[in-house]
Amino acid sequence: MDPEAEGPAIITVTPLQQMLASCTGAILTSLMVTPFDVVKIRLQAQNNPFSKGKCFVYSNGLMDHLCICEEEGNKAWYKKPGRFQGTLDAFLKIIRNEGIKSLWSGLPPTLVMAVPATVIYFTCYDQLTALLRSKLGENESSIPVVAGIVARLGAVTVISPLELIRTKMQSKTFSYKELHQFVSRKVSEDGWISLWRGWAPTVLRDVPFSALYWYNYEVLKKWLCAKSGLYEPTFMITFTSGALSGSFAAVVTLPFDVVKTQKQTQLWTYESHKTYQSSQARGLIGATAASHSHSHARSEMCLRPAPQLTATLDP
Template identity: 30%
Template structure:
């Protein structure tokens, strides 16, 4: 099917998938470092902020070489390419159905972002579980398909949905907050900026601003999600108690720097690429 004759929602899916591919390839090392920081054993005391991040990054390069920073990129692609496509096509379909040509306000933007992320998050959770396990370094999976078979055979299919609640508690608020701030900051820009050659840079800057706040608010849920998916015997409440007992309140913000960098940059790039591609093919994003 040629893009020019495809259904608008299919076009949105393809634009979203392309934007997700670019951002995943660039920022996978930050996701791996974030996962390693969050799953450090209690006997290891990483430094705070940039020190902890750099310590883990250098350790990965020393023990697994430079390409080790892209460990887990295969499940990341398997999750992000269809996942971002599903997210943007759902977002586009909901926006066209409920708001059509109207510019949604803050509350509608929250509902659109949260609704699209719920659909994508539930559908892609099995691959998210595999991706987290690849990155943590505790499992010796060879491929995504092999990992899926191994989990189903040894732990049962239900293990592929471990961490569903903290995942949704992380991703749905992140997307809702992000879309709200992104859409409102874009709307506040002078109209001549949106029509100028610097529009992509302005959109990217709006995305950075929205992403920082959304990342920090949802960081505790991300830490809980990682522990549940790496240790599927833990329930959400047990993971929360474990993190607090072992690391205190600051444990819920382990990996905040690499995650904030990655999520902010990925979201900003994905939305910028998506909107430019949609404009190129004549659709309003």
């Protein structure tokens, strides 16, 4: 039998290879996307200065992290004065006055959870997709939606307790003994479910985004392959599919993103200040929501999805 008649050979990827690829993509993504979020936060802080105890959302391109303003004065990276006139002006002034490394301020601590979460997410998606296709057939359109939702729920469920601990450690320096006491007290007072306190706000936006993204990504990739007469997607097909589907999903789920930010901020108020009222959190929420509509934030949000969602994909 002619080997060419059997079609091109399909290269199988092992779970270990998928995890290594996801890890590499996660690190590249964070390096590409973090500067956009650092600039966004600096612009927000310039327009609405962060006071001690207030919260803001920091995104390294892989996941969102709630950060608590600790430093008084201008010591913290997000409080440094700049007098920025816009996104491009902020990029140039930060590089010129503070050095290019400042564009990745605050990144290392967030990677401790973001990289494992990304590895879990993409590896689960690939494995679930392969399993569902073997059961339902290659052309079942619901496969990317189901696999995307389940993979995202799994990743968020695993990481959510660690995010609680990270946020607590940020508000005060803890020893391992004190941290263990905090977790034990939390469980005894509110039950094990309290460790997943931030789970609901996270899935509120991430699950719809994941479903939209993966469905459109697979459809676009298949369509571009058919148009190009290719059996397997090239890098450009993968990149284009990821960029377009990611941008579309980001626009559609923007209201969910604002609500997610509101819920997270309400949950993680500064615990060492018992008098820190929800009205202050609502004030920050209003500033955060307003920043989404501000021209500086809009330009940053439009630029972010493409590199964020394509660097973690492999053809």
